Amino acid sequence: xILLAPMVKHGYDKNFAGALIANSSDLSIILPPSIAxxxxxxxxxxxxxxxxxxxxxxxxxxxxxxIIVAYIISKKRGYRGTQKRGxxxxxxxxxxxxxxxxxxxxxxLGGIYAGIFTPTEAAVxxxxxxxxxxxxxxxxxxxxxxxNILVDASVVSSVIMFIVVFAGIFSWAASVMGVIxxxxxxxxxxxxxxxxxxxxxxxxxxxxxxxxxAISISYLIVPILIPVxxxxxxxxxxxxxxxxxxxxxxxxxLGSTFLLPQx
Numbered sequence: 698x699i700l701l702a703p704m705v706k707h708g709y710d711k712n713f714a715g716a717l718i719a720n721s722s723d724l725s726i727i728l729p730p731s732i733a734x735x736x737x738x739x740x741x742x743x744x745x746x747x748x749x750x751x752x753x754x755x756x757x758x759x760x761x762x763x764i765i766v767a768y769i770i771s772k773k774r775g776y777r778g779t780q781k782r783g784x785x786x787x788x789x790x791x792x793x794x795x796x797x798x799x800x801x802x803x804x805x806l807g808g809i810y811a812g813i814f815t816p817t818e819a820a821v822x823x824x825x826x827x828x829x830x831x832x833x834x835x836x837x838x839x840x841x842x843x844x845n846i847l848v849d850a851s852v853v854s855s856v857i858m859f860i861v862v863f864a865g866i867f868s869w870a871a872s873v874m875g876v877i878x879x880x881x882x883x884x885x886x887x888x889x890x891x892x893x894x895x896x897x898x899x900x901x902x903x904x905x906x907x908x909x910x911a912i913s914i915s916y917l918i919v920p921i922l923i924p925v926x927x928x929x930x931x932x933x934x935x936x937x938x939x940x941x942x943x944x945x946x947x948x949x950x951l952g953s954t955f956l957l958p959q960x
Contacts, residue, residue: 707778713770720763726911727938728756730805730823735816736912737937740919744934745816746809751938797830857912864916872920881924891929898922 704714726733729749738745770776783791792799804826805819814822831838838846871877888894905914926936 727752741933864913880921
């Protein structure tokens with residue numbers, strides 16, 4: 698909502714603006730720090746730090762592709778946005794004011810890569826650092842605002858955790874009953890070609906992504922995929938870095954407005 702209103706105000710089509718924001722938000726799953734990588738690493742025992750490093754280049758390439766598509770469509774439709782440009786002094790002052798906020802990813806990623814704290818602990822560090830910056834530096838957060846934030850966070854987190862808990866129970870039950878082994882064996886027996894296997898799995902994830910969130914799908918599907926990937930000698934690290942197709946399915950549904958004529 699922060700980005701949509703100004704884009705519409707400056708002449709961008711509402712559908713295009715919404716699709717662009719939805720597409721660009723997918724980068725938060727690939728570029729570190731990524732919650733999806735932490736969940737995937739926890740399920741597969743793959744190093745989260747390795748996932749973070751491996752996701753940098755694919756994330757940058759995905760972002761570059763989004764920029765190119767958005768630029769071409771904007772040129773074609775005559776979108777120009779605001780014509781105001783800041784001079785060097787204004788840019789420097791803006792950078793100076795935002796330096797505390799810009800240090801957040803440096804502290805988080807630097808602490809993880811330096812081995813100071815784990816990715817899970819980094820989340821706690823990020824929260825307290827953000828609170829310190831908002832309350833002590835920018836003074837943009839009151840105690841009443843903080844209370845409202847805690848309430849909203851609790852509501853959102855509880856909904857997600859209910860889904861995660863039941864997905865975990867389902868995975869445990871499927872493992873105990875042998876469903877995971879049978880499902881993995883079925884996928885392996887469909888074709889001996891690794892490329893065909895990847896296509897079939899991606900098609901499954903594409904469909905599931907239209908109904909479930911990525912974290913729930915990870916708990917449901919990843920335990921089945923690990924033995925399949927192992928049988929085809931596909932490294933779980935590199936498979937985990939590929940753009941998550943549950944999000945890509947939503948990306949395609951929302952991004953399809955890129956191809957629609959302006960209305």
